[in-house]
Amino acid sequence: MDVIVLGGGLMGTASAYFLARRGARVTLIERNRIGTGATVASFGNIRRTGRHLSQLPLAHRSLKLWGEADKMLGRDVEFRASGHIRLIFDEGSLTDMRAYAEAARPWGLELEELGQSEIRARFPGLGPDAIAASFSPHDGSGNPRLIAPAFAEAALKLGAAIVEDAKIERIERTDSGFLVATSEGTFAAECLLNTAGAWGARIAAQFGEEIPLDARGPQMGVTEPLPHRILPVVGIWTRDKDHGAYLRQVERGNIVFGGAAERVPVDLDPGHAAADPTRLPLQLRAVARLLPAIAQVAIIRTWCGCEGYMRDMLPVMGRSATTEGLFHAFGFSGHGFQLGPGVGDAMAELITTDRCETPLDDFRVDRFSRAA
CATH class of the missing domain: 3.50.50.60 (FAD/NAD(P)-binding domain)
Structure with a gap:
């Protein structure tokens, strides 16, 4: 064939x-x-x-194939099953998370619910104002x-x-x-x-x-390298698009972040969009809610992509x-x-x-x- x-x-x-x-x-x-x-x-x-x-x-x-990728492809693609945590800051989002977890269980996804003390003990520095979180231990990130x-x-x-x-x-x-x-x-x-x-x-x-x-471009950014302390990918449960941020720290120490900023329309000819610096303050406020320490860190690069929605x-x-x-x-x-x-x-x-x-x-x- x-x-x-x-x-x-x-x-x-x-x-x-x-x-x-x-x-x-x-x-x-x-x-x-x-x-x-x-x-x-x-x-x-x-x-x-x-x-x-x-x-x-x-x-x-x-996910099973991600776990086999290094052996299958003969090179390290930096898949790390470091877990995925989504922080929760209000009761409405907690209700949403619990409803999703219940609905997803028959589909084979088990989410662990973390309380405030568990977040502080297991993931210090993340979401100090969070009231709860979900945690999926087998998920993670790749390059x-x-x-x-x-x-x-x-x-x-x-x-x-x-x-x-x-x-x-x-x-x-x-x-x-x-x-x-x-x-x-x-x-x-x-x-x-x-x-x-x-x-x-x-x-x-x-x-x-x-x-x-619709072709749209998400705005992303990355910080200077820092000591590597954040293992899981970090996100949020929220209905508010201005708070919908996420971040992860790569092994070299840089923190990659995105979300919150509105995705911009992209002309398919040529097919790429530039990051908008005026959107960065809103994005960083949302990211700082998840990780307050990022407010003291230098941003070294921002970029945009082209995705089909x-x-x-x-x-x-x-x-x-x-x-x-x-x-x-x-x-x-x-x-x-x-x-x-x-x-x-x-x-x-x-x-x-x-x-x-x-x-x-x-x-x-x-x-x-x-x-x-």
Whole structure:
């Protein structure tokens, strides 16, 4: 089986690797360089807490693969199962957390509830005003700069072709499959997998599938290095978007943070946005609620990305509803990093066997037209 994968982020490179591992002949086409889109701008959070319940089977599948990544890919991608804590500052958010924990339990996610004294004892310096927290001990973080190149390199070793700096000029459905003409040559395959991220809806539209996707950029930042003391990824339970911050400390000591600042619209041509310095004060106030010490630390860099956001915040994943041999995996709405390996494995299973052990029906491409 020949498969063309469009898009060289985490979803595309993971798909290419798992397809090649299943014996498919794979050509991955990327418009820029591998891993330079939404993946590299990611926060690096590997969390299951707070996900839509229908995503949890995919998240569980992916977490297992994250745990195997170093051995599987032959390099350290800095996955650390250091845990994920979400702080709670009001009774309404505590109620929300408890309701979610109860609903998620049958889906295989167990959350530990921490009281004030437990937070102080186990995670000193975090959220001094927090009244409670949830803790998921098996989640953690990974390095967004390493994971997509690692999957691409591993796919290459399995015989996949990786084509970078290839601008798509034309995509055609032929009698035998698909023809993709690019600035780096023309490629043919029996199947086409659309993992083009924020550009995914444009590709789907060429096959009569209209997807309500918005391209937006999250604002991120990183501090100077500090002594390494914060092990878990830190987030918050809140309904207030101005408080929705998160942070993690990497082993080199820098604290990576994001959230709170409104995601900015992104023009897909050229497809990137600049960080807005006027948004930083609001963001830092929200982050300081989680970690007051950050108020005394120098910020050394800020950046922005380009992600595809769906109306219902669920991805498009599975078979095309209009075109035989076309598959989609895009629109992960800012929370696809944890799912990446599982997405690649699931799509490879679906494409090569016509089945998938992980339920994908909630992610169908035609769900918006069916609801109309």
